[in-house]
Structures are given as structure tokens and as C-alpha cells.
Amino acid sequence: MKIILFGPPGAGKGTQAKKLIEKFNIPQISTGDILRDAVSKKTELGIIAESYMNKGELVPDNVIIGIVKERLKEKDCSSGFILDGFPRTIQQAETLELEGIKIDGIIMLDVDKETIIKRNTERRICRVCGRIYKLKNMPQNGVCECGGELYQRKDDMEENIRRRIDVYINATLPLASFYEKKGILRNVDGCGSEDEVFNRILEALK
Numbered sequence: 184m185k186i187i188l189f190g191p192p193g194a195g196k197g198t199q200a201k202k203l204i205e206k207f208n209i210p211q212i213s214t215g216d217i218l219r220d221a222v223s224k225k226t227e228l229g230i231i232a233e234s235y236m237n238k239g240e241l242v243p244d245n246v247i248i249g250i251v252k253e254r255l256k257e258k259d260c261s262s263g264f265i266l267d268g269f270p271r272t273i274q275q276a277e278t279l280e281l282e283g284i285k286i287d288g289i290i291m292l293d294v295d296k297e298t299i300i301k302r303n304t305e306r307r308i309c310r311v312c313g314r315i316y317k318l319k320n321m322p323q324n325g326v327c328e329c330g331g332e333l334y335q336r337k338d339d340m341e342e343n344i345r346r347r348i349d350v351y352i353n354a355t356l357p358l359a360s361f362y363e364k365k366g367i368l369r370n371v372d373g374c375g376s377e378d379e380v381f382n383r384i385l386e387a388l389k
């Protein structure tokens with residue numbers, strides 16, 4: 184099962200990917216998580232990526248493509264994977280084809296702009312386990328159940344979200360027609376509870 188989760192920032196890709204990995208027992212490959220990890224460890228990649236990420240811009244294709252190509256060669260990807268946040272440009276999508284990777288389904292999570300802004304500004308993340316909380320169900324002491332500190336991503340601040348939405352519309356949304364032409368795009372309504380959206384995804388993958 185090779186799945187791409189695609190949609191605007193805050194569409195719920197990360198949350199739904201976590202549910203899919205449990206269901207199908209395949210790894211989630213989140214380029215955002217890989218980059219955040221590199222930023223926190225101050226690696227060469229992290230230093231390059233940080234300035235783009237903080238502004239809500241895309242990290243250049245030549246940087247991200249190499250990382251994903253290497254990751255997909257790892258053993259745990261042999262029976263499938265969930266790509267979360269990749270591809271984000273036509274060039275990235277073409278790379279998957281050039282590598283001979285056949286995708287079974289592209290799930291596009293549709294969410295309106297106001298919901299995107301609300302979801303992103305209200306999102307808090309655990310520095311240790313990566314768990315995502317909404318402000319309204321966040322533990323009152325500001326600490327994750329695993330004991331890790333909760334923080335707001337710089338790129339989740341309102342000004343940066345608006346920039347990320349523009350980047351999504353200009354660079355990433357063209358992927359919808361790219362995959363539609365291939366007949367593998369599945370539009371899924373991303374509004375509603377996590378379980379409602381998850382059930383819609385499972386239906387779309389049938």
C-alpha cells in the first residue's frame with residue numbers, strides 16, 4: 184500500500200497518517216518531521232531548511248528530493264508507506280515516477296481556508312513524541328502525556344500560515360490535476376471529527 188496524503192497545511196495529514204500507519208502497519212514518511220528533526224539537531228540539512236521553514240516557504244526541491252529518495256530505499260518501506268507532505272511540487276511528483284515508484288492512492292484532504300487558519304494557530308506539538316494537540320484539549324500544565332514540552336511551530340503563527348496557504352495554492356495545488364489525469368486522485372472532505380475523516384479515507388482507498 185503506497186499512499187500519498189495531500190492537502191493544505193492543517194488539513195489533518197499528520198493526524199490521519201498516524202491512524203493509517205496503525206491500520207496498515209506501514210511507515211509514515213513526513214518530510215516536515217524529517218526537516219524539523221534536522222533543525223532541532225542543527226545538522227547541515229537543518230541549517231539550510233530552517234530559514235525556508237520559518238518563513239513558510241518550501242525547502243528547495245534539490246534538497247528534499249535526495250532525502251526522500253534515500254528514505255524510500257530503507258527496508259521498512261518495502262511493503263508500502265504513507266507519504267505525508269511529499270510531493271509538494273510537480274518536480275517532486277515527477278521524481279517519484281522517475282524512480283519507478285507506483286502510487287496506489289492519492290488522498291486529497293479538502294478543508295476551507297478559515298478552518299485551516301484556525302487549526303494551525305490552535306495546534307501545539309510535543310517536542311519529544313510529536314503528538315499533536317488542539318488548544319482546547321491540551322493538558323493544562325502544557326506538558327504532553329509523555330512528559331515532553333508542548334510548543335507552537337513558528338510556521339503555525341498566523342502570518343506564516345497565510346504565506347503557507349499561498350505557497351500551497353501556487354506550488355502544490357497543481358499536483359491535483361497532475362494526479363487527476365492519472366486517475367488516482369481521491370478527494371476526501373477533511374472537515375469533521377478525526378474518525379469521520381479516517382472512515383472517509385478508508386472508503387476512498389477501497
Ligand code: AMP
Pocket residue numbers: 192214215216218235236237239240241242243244247267268269270271275338347
Ligand atoms: P509540514 O510539516 O508538512 O507542514 O512541513 C513544514 C515545512 O517543511 C513546510 O512549510 C516546508 O517549509 C518544509 N517542507 C516539508 N515538506 C516539504 C517538501 N516536500 N518540499 C519542500 N519543503 C517541504
